[in-house]
Amino acid sequence: MKYVDDFRNPEQARKLVEQIRRRATQRWVLMDVCGGQTHSLMRYGIEAALADCVELIHGPGCPVCVTPSDAIDAAQYLALQPGVILASFGDMLRVPGSQQTLMNIRARGGEVRFVYSPIDAIELAKQNPNSHVVFFAVGFETTAPATALAILHAKKLGLENFSVLASHVRVLPAMEALLQDSECRIQAFLAAGHVCTVTGYQQYEQLIQRFQIPIVIAGFEPLDLLQAIWEAVGMLESELPSIVNCYARSVRPAGNQQAQATVDEVYEIADQAWRGFGVIPHGGLKIRQQYRHFDASKRFKFEQVMPLASSMGHDICMSAEVMSGRIKPPQCPYFGVQCTTEHPLGAPMVSSEGACAAYMLYHLRGTSIS
Numbered sequence: 001m002k003y004v005d006d007f008r009n010p011e012q013a014r015k016l017v018e019q020i021r022r023r024a025t026q027r028w029v030l031m032d033v034c035g036g037q038t039h040s041l042m043r044y045g046i047e048a049a050l051a052d053c054v055e056l057i058h059g060p061g062c063p064v065c066v067t068p069s070d071a072i073d074a075a076q077y078l079a080l081q082p083g084v085i086l087a088s089f090g091d092m093l094r095v096p097g098s099q100q101t102l103m104n105i106r107a108r109g110g111e112v113r114f115v116y117s118p119i120d121a122i123e124l125a126k127q128n129p130n131s132h133v134v135f136f137a138v139g140f141e142t143t144a145p146a147t148a149l150a151i152l153h154a155k156k157l158g159l160e161n162f163s164v165l166a167s168h169v170r171v172l173p174a175m176e177a178l179l180q181d182s183e184c185r186i187q188a189f190l191a192a193g194h195v196c197t198v199t200g201y202q203q204y205e206q207l208i209q210r211f212q213i214p215i216v217i218a219g220f221e222p223l224d225l226l227q228a229i230w231e232a233v234g235m236l237e238s239e240l241p242s243i244v245n246c247y248a249r250s251v252r253p254a255g256n257q258q259a260q261a262t263v264d265e266v267y268e269i270a271d272q273a274w275r276g277f278g279v280i281p282h283g284g285l286k287i288r289q290q291y292r293h294f295d296a297s298k299r300f301k302f303e304q305v306m307p308l309a310s311s312m313g314h315d316i317c318m319s320a321e322v323m324s325g326r327i328k329p330p331q332c333p334y335f336g337v338q339c340t341t342e343h344p345l346g347a348p349m350v351s352s353e354g355a356c357a358a359y360m361l362y363h364l365r366g367t368s369i370s
């Protein structure tokens, strides 16, 4: 297959659905780790088509959703400091911190700009030499290389008015934390293909050994996902957990080593608060000491002047239950009532990768593979 339409072929999709049905002797519980996969599963009606033989639950792979309130509060604090321009991705502007959103801060006069990449933030710094630009960096292993590159680029340029408020997270420790939960129902993972493009998948061997759980690297198109589900069900039926790469057009076993080296140069692994999950050991990245000049948390020392919210969250949003697969979005009492894409109460409804937004967009409307 060559073009994206080939991966959306309805006839092939229906065949795979039938093959999965025939393969499954019981209803298996699979977690799709990435929010992009959740959206595809809903958009193409795969979840509904397989409902009798596979329960698809949705994981924490939405970067905006897992960014803790503390980090958002810190970004809001910085946006209100004289001479500071706070730059971030568009979705982050609508996600509530402990009290309000960056959009609210902008309405109050805070300098908040949205950018498409950290390099845009560097351009902003070059264009505004009398201001200090802070890039609020969130995301998984997929976005960390670009932020690391931006810091290296800023250093090379000798840019004095640029720093990064980093809240990068790592997927593997979160998957491990989910498996350690005594109420865990996950029987197999569909791992995030784009994360594995950077990290490779050799790292998952330890999870398979320890938890005897099948892991399939999955892409984002309907046939990618159906193929991955077919492989996962096969391993579950045969009781032979292993790792299968169903996204070989992008993922290599060792990943992108150049991107890994760039991240290693700038960041070190650290314990990290995830929204709704609390602190996950080794669950994130922090900027290394030698790049502290570009670390907004070191330059502004906001921890000393503002009370930080708990990463467990105090809001009514049930995002932790949704992102750990304990409930599906429609089981949240606010779903579609007080909480909609127009008036979101929580990040999973705000984010273009959020599970609640996916259900709002596709579940209520009804979709099908054909």
Ligand code: SF4
Binding pocket: 316, 317, 318, 319, 322, 329, 332, 333, 334, 335, 336, 339, 340, 344, 345, 346, 347, 348, 349, 350, 356
């Ligand atoms: S429906 Fe809204 S309130 Fe409920 S979990 Fe999703 S985002 Fe949070």
